[in-house]
Amino acid sequence: xxxxxxxxxxxxxxxxxxxxxxxxxxxxxxxxxxxxxxxxxxxxxxxxxxxxxxxxxxxxxxxxxxxxxxxxxxxxxxxxxxxxxxxxxxxxxxxxxxxxxxxxxxxxxxxxxxxxxxxxxxxxxxxxxxxxxxxxxxxxxxxxxxxxxxxxxxxxxxxxxxxxxxxxxxxxxxxxxxxxxxxxxxxxxxxxxxxxxxxxxxxxxxxxxxxxxxxxxxxxxxxxxxxxxxxxxxxxxxxxxxxxxxxxxxxxxxxxxxxxxxxxxxxxxxxxxxxxxxxxxxxxxxxxxxxxxxxxxxxxxxxxxxxxxxxxxxxxxxxxxxxxxxxxxxxx
Amino acid sequence: xxxxxxxxxxxxxxxxxxxxxxxxxxxxxxxxxxxxxxxxxxxxxxxxxxxxxxxxxxxxxxxxxxxxxxxxxxxxxxxxxxxxxxxxxxxxxxxxxxxxxxxxxxxxxxxxxxxxxxxxxxxxxxxxxxxxxxxxxxxxxxxxxxxxxxxxxxxxxxxxxxxxxxxxxxxxxxxxxxxxxxxxxxxxxxxxxxxxxxxxxxxxxxxxxxxxxxxxxxxxxxxxxxxxxxxxxxxxxxxxxxxxxxxxxxxxxxxxxxxxxxxxxxxxxxxxxxxx
Amino acid sequence: xxxxxxxxxxxxxxxxxxxxxxxxxxxxxxxxxxxxxxxxxxxxxxxxxxxxxxxxxxxxxxxxxxxxxxxxxxxxxxxxxxxxxxxxxxxxxxxxxxxxxxxxxxxxxxxxxxxxxxxxxxxxxxxxxxxxxxxxxxxxxxxxxxxxxxxxxxxxxxxxxxxxxxxxxxxxxxxxxxxxxxxxxxxxxxxxxxxxxxxxxxxxxxxxxxxxxxxxxxxxxxxxxxxxxxxxxxxxxxxxxxxxxxxxxxxxxxxxxxxxxxxxxxxxxxxxxxxxxxxxxxxxxxxxxx
Numbered sequence: 001x002x003x004x005x006x007x008x009x010x011x012x013x014x015x016x017x018x019x020x021x022x023x024x025x026x027x028x029x030x031x032x033x034x035x036x037x038x039x040x041x042x043x044x045x046x047x048x049x050x051x052x053x054x055x056x057x058x059x060x061x062x063x064x065x066x067x068x069x070x071x072x073x074x075x076x077x078x079x080x081x082x083x084x085x086x087x088x089x090x091x092x093x094x095x096x097x098x099x100x101x102x103x104x105x106x107x108x109x110x111x112x113x114x115x116x117x118x119x120x121x122x123x124x125x126x127x128x129x130x131x132x133x134x135x136x137x138x139x140x141x142x143x144x145x146x147x148x149x150x151x152x153x154x155x156x157x158x159x160x161x162x163x164x165x166x167x168x169x170x171x172x173x174x175x176x177x178x179x180x181x182x183x184x185x186x187x188x189x190x191x192x193x194x195x196x197x198x199x200x201x202x203x204x205x206x207x208x209x210x211x212x213x214x215x216x217x218x219x220x221x222x223x224x225x226x227x228x229x230x231x232x233x234x235x236x237x238x239x240x241x242x243x244x245x246x247x248x249x250x251x252x253x254x255x256x257x258x259x260x261x262x263x264x265x266x267x268x269x270x271x272x273x274x275x276x277x278x279x280x281x282x283x284x285x286x287x288x289x290x291x292x293x294x295x296x297x298x299x300x301x302x303x304x305x306x307x308x309x310x311x312x313x314x315x316x317x318x319x320x321x322x323x324x325x326x327x328x329x330x331x332x
Numbered sequence: 333x334x335x336x337x338x339x340x341x342x343x344x345x346x347x348x349x350x351x352x353x354x355x356x357x358x359x360x361x362x363x364x365x366x367x368x369x370x371x372x373x374x375x376x377x378x379x380x381x382x383x384x385x386x387x388x389x390x391x392x393x394x395x396x397x398x399x400x401x402x403x404x405x406x407x408x409x410x411x412x413x414x415x416x417x418x419x420x421x422x423x424x425x426x427x428x429x430x431x432x433x434x435x436x437x438x439x440x441x442x443x444x445x446x447x448x449x450x451x452x453x454x455x456x457x458x459x460x461x462x463x464x465x466x467x468x469x470x471x472x473x474x475x476x477x478x479x480x481x482x483x484x485x486x487x488x489x490x491x492x493x494x495x496x497x498x499x500x501x502x503x504x505x506x507x508x509x510x511x512x513x514x515x516x517x518x519x520x521x522x523x524x525x526x527x528x529x530x531x532x533x534x535x536x537x538x539x540x541x542x543x544x545x546x547x548x549x550x551x552x553x554x555x556x557x558x559x560x561x562x563x564x565x566x567x568x569x570x571x572x573x574x575x576x577x578x579x580x581x582x583x584x585x586x587x588x589x590x591x592x593x594x595x596x597x598x599x600x601x602x603x604x605x606x607x608x
Numbered sequence: 609x610x611x612x613x614x615x616x617x618x619x620x621x622x623x624x625x626x627x628x629x630x631x632x633x634x635x636x637x638x639x640x641x642x643x644x645x646x647x648x649x650x651x652x653x654x655x656x657x658x659x660x661x662x663x664x665x666x667x668x669x670x671x672x673x674x675x676x677x678x679x680x681x682x683x684x685x686x687x688x689x690x691x692x693x694x695x696x697x698x699x700x701x702x703x704x705x706x707x708x709x710x711x712x713x714x715x716x717x718x719x720x721x722x723x724x725x726x727x728x729x730x731x732x733x734x735x736x737x738x739x740x741x742x743x744x745x746x747x748x749x750x751x752x753x754x755x756x757x758x759x760x761x762x763x764x765x766x767x768x769x770x771x772x773x774x775x776x777x778x779x780x781x782x783x784x785x786x787x788x789x790x791x792x793x794x795x796x797x798x799x800x801x802x803x804x805x806x807x808x809x810x811x812x813x814x815x816x817x818x819x820x821x822x823x824x825x826x827x828x829x830x831x832x833x834x835x836x837x838x839x840x841x842x843x844x845x846x847x848x849x850x851x852x853x854x855x856x857x858x859x860x861x862x863x864x865x866x867x868x869x870x871x872x873x874x875x876x877x878x879x880x881x882x883x884x885x886x887x888x889x890x891x892x893x894x895x896x897x898x
Contacts, residue, residue, distance in 0.1 A: 052504050054612050071508040071613075085505035091522040099509035099517070146509065156508075346706040352698065355713035356775065360718050362728050362742070375740040384844035398824075422695040425625035428618030440626065442893050449885035453834045453854035454874035457867050481632040486623060513617070541667050542719045542723040543837035545854075549862065559836065563725040566732070566840040573733055573740075591721035592714050599784045602777065 002063070002153045002186030003028045005048060009058035011044055013329040018044050021058070026154075026188065026203075031180050035233070042190045043158055045207070049188065052073050062071045062153060073102075078147035082163065086131035086146075090168040093127040096145040103150070108204035110243040112286045116186075137168045144179070155188035158198075161196065174197060194234055198222070203263075206230050223284050228329040231256045237286055239323070240297045252324035252332055259286065261321045262299040264328045266307065269314030273297065275307050291315055336401035360584070365392070367577035368379050374573040379429040390578035398561070400579060405581075409472050409538035410547070414479035415487075421480075422487040423529070427521070429488075430495035431503060441492065452545045465552055470552045478550070479540045487536055490601045494528025522570050531597030558583040588597055637878075662871035667860075672848045673873075676856040679763055680880075683852055684831040686892035687734040688824060693770075693825065695778025696816070702779070703786050710880055713783075720776035724836035732758060732841045733771045762842045762850035769837055774830075778823045785811070785819035817844035825888035832881050853877050 004026040011019040018041050023149040026032050034042040041179050047053045049060060050070065051072035060068050067075050078099070086095050093114055097175045099108045121141040131139055140160060147155055157176070161169045178198050180187050186299040191197055198218045206213040206221065206229070217232075224230035231239050235263040239256045263269065264287065271293035280303065287299045299314055307313055333352070354361075366374050368386045394400045429437045459478065460469075468474035498521065504521045544559040551560050562583060565576045620716070647659045667673055704712055719727065735742050737756035744754035757765040787814065797807050797849035835854045838844055844851035844859065856875060 030576035048509060050506065051503075072504075073512060074505045075510065079505065079508040081501045081505055082499045083499060085499065087502060087506075087520060098506075098511075102510040102515060132552075146505075150509070340709070342705050345704040346702065346708070349701050349704070349706045349712045350708070351719070354702065356772070357715040357718050359721060359727070359735060360713075364735060368736060368830050374734075377740060377745050379745060381743060392726075397835075411778060421625045422630060428621045429840045432614050432618035433617070434618075436793030438893070440622070442889055444625075444629055446889055447629050448880055449829055449888070450633065451874075451877045451881045452639070453833055453835070453855065453857045454878040454881070455636035455640055456857065457643055457861050457871045458636040458845040460861065461639075461867070462636075470873055481628060484625060484629060484632075489759050491774075511681060534802060538721060541722070545833065548725075548836060548839060549858070559723050559725045562723070562729060563836070563840045565729055576733065580730060580744060584726055587723070589723045591717070595713075595780060596721075599781050603781060603826060 004060040004154060004188070005059075006049070006061040009045075009048060009060060009062070010056045011041075011048060011053065012056045017256060019048070019143065022204065022210075022212055024212065024215070024223040028182065028187060029184045029186055030179075031187045031200060031202045032205060033201035034207055035191065035194055035199040035207050036213075037233075038192055039209075040207040041191075041210040042207045044210075046079075046156055046158055046188060046190045048079055049313065050079050058182045067303075068281075076150075076153040077156055078150050078152035078154075079158065080140075080147050080160045082159040084160075084163075086133055086139055086142055088326045091128050091130060092134070092142050092145075094124060094125075095131065095142055096149055099146060099150045114145075115153075117148045120148070121145050136164050137172065138205070140164065140172060143245075145178075146220075148183075152185065154188060157187065157189040160189075160192055162193075176200065189220045196236065196237060201212060202214065204234075206233060210253070210254075218272045222302070224329055225256075228254055228256070228325050231323055231325070231331075237265055237298050242294060242297075244294075247324075248292050250322065250324055253315070253327040254325040254329075256323035256325065257297075257317045258321065259298045259300040260320045261320060262297070263316040264289075264299050265316070266300050266311070267314065268307070269316035269317045271297075271317075275309055275313055278307065278309060287313070289313060289315055298301065355420065360588075363469065363577045363584075365577075366574055366580050367581045369576045369577075374577070384463075390574045391582070394579045397575075400561070400582065403556055403561040404582065406472060406542055406555055410475045410479060411537045413472075413476040414483065415536040415542050417476065418484050418487045418536060419491075419529065419533060421485050422484060422491055426488050426491035426495050429499055430492055430498075434447050441489065444485040444488055447606050448482075452482075457551065460549065468491045469543075469550060470555045472555045474550060475547060475555060475557070477533070478546050479543055482543070482546070483486075483536050484537055486601060487532055490532040490535065490597075491525075491528060493600060494532070497523060497528075498524050518562055531594050534594040535598055535601040537542050538587055538594070609846055629716050638880075640871045640874045643867050644875050645869075646868050648866075648868040648871075650867055659868070663868045664876075667872045667876065669871050672851065672856060675848050676851045676853050679848075679850060680832065680852040682763060683767055683770065683834060684828055686764075687771045687831055688827055688860045690767070691774045691778040691827065692772040692820060692823060694775050695782050696820070698779040699782035699786050700812075717776040717780055719772050720774070720780075722773065724773065725840050727773055728769055728837040731765075731772070736765060758842050758845060764848065766834075766837055766841060766850055769841070770831065770834055772826055777827065781819050782816060785816050789815050822888075822890060825891065826885060828884045829881065829888065832877070832884070837897070853880070 006022050006024040009019060009022045010017070022045065034045060036042050036103050044053065048055050051067070051070060056067060058068075059066055062075060062077075087098065096114045096117055097110045101111060105113075114127075115124070118127055121144060123138065123141055123145060124135060126138060131142065132175055133141065143160070160176075161172050164172060173196060174293065187195075189200065201218055203215060204218055204221055205215050208229050214221060214230045221230060221234045227236060228241060232241055235258055238261045239258050241256050241263075243254050247253060271291045271294060273289040275286040275295070276290050278288070279286040283303045285301050285305055286304050287301060289299060290298050299315060326332050365381070367382050367390055369380070370386070370387055370389070373380055373384050425547045431443065461473050463469045502524070503516060503520060511519065542559065544563075547557050547559045548563060552556070558579075562576070562579055565572065565579070644663055645658060645660060646656045647662065650657045674750035677764055698716060702709060702716065706712065733741070737745055738754050738759070743757070745753045755761070789806050794807055802810065833854050833857065834852060838850060838852065838855045842850045844855045853873070854877065857870050857873040860866045860873055
């Protein structure tokens with residue numbers, strides 16, 4: 001249960017083509033993250049899979065069966081919305097029970113399933129409350145509970161954490177990963193946050209302007225970005241991308257250096273520059289160095305590294321971890 | 333944040349506000365008081381305010397002499413009928429405009445609004461003649477239809493602004509949860525839309541109840557609602573103030589109560605959502 | 609954004625409302641236009657003939673037209689002035705911390721729910737009657753000669769009656785707008801050293817401008833067609849002293865049975881209302897985008 005295949009799927013709104021054509025295989029039980037900047041078509045793609053939008057052309061198969069024309073209700077998928085989309089006039093219990101009620105499940109089974117879902121999600125004490133009386137994290141859990149009880153073929157998450165504060169987001173990230181481990185159901189998760197993508201995914205799909213830029217495991221994308229876009233999008237802080245003479249020296253149009261791979265020295269090295277802003281995170285420090293004739297380069301150094309604004313430092317790109325890209329943006 | 337207000341200041345404003353409020357309310361209060369007086373006392377100079385012989389005879393006589401209840405029923409049929417019919421047509425329309433908007437939705441809404449701007453008197457002649465040709469002068473059918481059409485833009489607009497506030501996500505969630513269109517409307521949309529529908533209903537009953545152009549021009553006696561019935565008190569020179577007051581009190585009391593309940597929604601309805 | 613199926617459903621569900629309103633607009637409007645070019649008297653059926661702009665000429669050159677137009681403008685202007693200024697004052701008053709605010713609010717808005725024929729008759733008889741009216745009693749009590757309001761000052765009296773009914777509307781809308789004013793804005797202004805009058809002038813009034821515009825436009829639409837108040841009080845008189853445009857057309861149509869001239873008058877009224885409507889629709893349309 002839960003293998004999803006997209007074949008030549010396209011979507012246009014009027015004359016505007018949002019998804020020019022996507023082919024994708026999602027294996028059973030996989031945790032797939034669609035990631036990309038806003039407007040890249042990732043949410044649209046998810047809504048196409050959900051059936052909330054019609055595809056313009058192409059085929060969507062769920063477990064090998066063509067589901068392209070099937071209504072969302074009959075696809076056997078569950079979705080968690082960015083706004084949680086809880087029913088404000090129903091109690092938490094009724095919210096979670098709603099899909100079961102729609103499926104015509106008997107009351108006793110509903111009760112048992114809702115209670116077990118509530119127990120998993122720490123919601124047992126809140127079953128009588130209305131969504132309006134819950135905190136953001138609790139609402140999120142109710143939305144997940146409503147998805148779980150259906151025992152769907154796959155879960156669809158549409159930026160579920162973007163309305164939570166930073167600390168809660170880290171928690172929920174762990175909880176969703178934990179849920180995936182225990183349920184082993186296919187999950188498709190849309191986010192614009194590459195940290196969520198890296199930490200949660202089995203497989204990341206990087207989208208840009210409706211095209212799939214690259215598909216792969218988090219570490220594959222980190223190690224071998226297929227092009228400049230993926231290189232710049234995956235990894236934090238962002239990879240330094242340099243053009244011009246610096247790149248020409250390595251026989252490339254663009255070279256990329258990850259901040260964490262830069263060798264920084266106060267004594268000497270390949271390029272010389274002046275420290276601009278230094279962001280101290282404690283364990284690490286991000287130094288924004290203004291390199292002569294090249295421009296701003298970000299380096300990640302040990303938190304104890306003692307330089308200050310205005311100090312002169314030397315930056316050396318690592319010979320073995322240097323990414324080279326051609327004029328077309330593809331990796332060389 | 334609120335801060336301490338001196339009692340003196342509060343007292344001063346309270347006195348001013350109550351004086352102004354009571355002054356504005358006075359004609360209504362005066363009508364109610366007069367309805368309990370005898371005809372002689374109603375025109376007495378100096379007027380009596382509270383210390384008169386309270387009597388209910390006007391209410392009895394208004395009913396006996398002029399069959400007040402029939403006119404009241406006409407008012408109910410016209411206002412409730414036209415509003416319910418309007419809702420029947422407007423709910424699906426507003427639903428689709430709010431949840432499935434297209435490029436033209438805005439134009440359609442604006443156009444609907446513009447039909448409301450058409451002054452009634454501009455089409456008095458054709459409507460009157462059409463009613464005459466169809467034998468619908470002095471009939472409830474014609475008034476229900478006309479008031480329904482007249483208020484349809486307001487009904488659509490009010491519902492639209494209420495439906496707009498229901499997040500589309502929630503309806504999609506219901507669809508994902510396996511609800512068919514019918515169940516989606518019964519279990520999710522309707523419970524969330526009921527407050528909005530109720531206030532639309534209330535406001536439009538008020539507007540139709542008080543409508544006094546078509547009801548005056550298209551009715552004679554049989555179908556005359558309260559607006560026209562009360563207008564008939566203007567012709568005879570005899571001074572039936574107490575009876576007029578009794579009839580008026582009955583005519584405005586239910587609407588006054590409804591109006592007080594719906595004052596918040598009133599603003600939204602009458603400004604087409606421009607002020608909330 | 610939705611599936612094709614929902615879009616088709618949407619169109620079907622919208623069509624009854626759209627078609628009905630379309631018919632409601634086009635049919636009578638077309639007939640009015642058609643009649644306005646005919647010599648057409650209801651007492652002489654079968655004598656209709658095309659007269660070109662004859663009806664318009666007759667209607668527009670009738671001295672009563674200019675007077676009615678003047679009266680219409682005076683009535684609209686007078687009521688607007690009274691309700692907008694009075695409404696602003698009342699809204700600010702009710703917005704103050706007072707005891708029993710809810711009740712005062714109810715008292716103030718009550719007149720809006722009184723049907724026009726009732727309010728007109730109550731004012732005409734029990735308040736403005738030159739002999740037995742309450743005003744007459746008060747003036748006599750002050751030692752003055754009572755005024756025969758509706759005979760001597762007909763248009764003014766009608767303006768007062770109509771304004772009484774519309775004052776609550778203005779108050780309620782301005783009050784709603786007033787209460788949506790962010791108190792932090794006022795506090796920021798206070799911190800910047802503004803006094804109560806400056807706050808009113810530079811913060812409150814600009815914030816209210818939108819509500820005031822809406823009140824003005826919507827009231828204008830309704831006030832251009834004031835009818836019942838005139839119908840039951842003065843009947844347009846004495847002479848034509850309190851006849852406004854709708855009442856003049858009514859006289860042509862249902863008292864003189866001159867369908868042609870009444871229709872020409874109707875077209876004039878529609879044009880007049882549309883001038884206001886264009887502004888109102890633009891305002892509301894702008895609001896729709898946000």
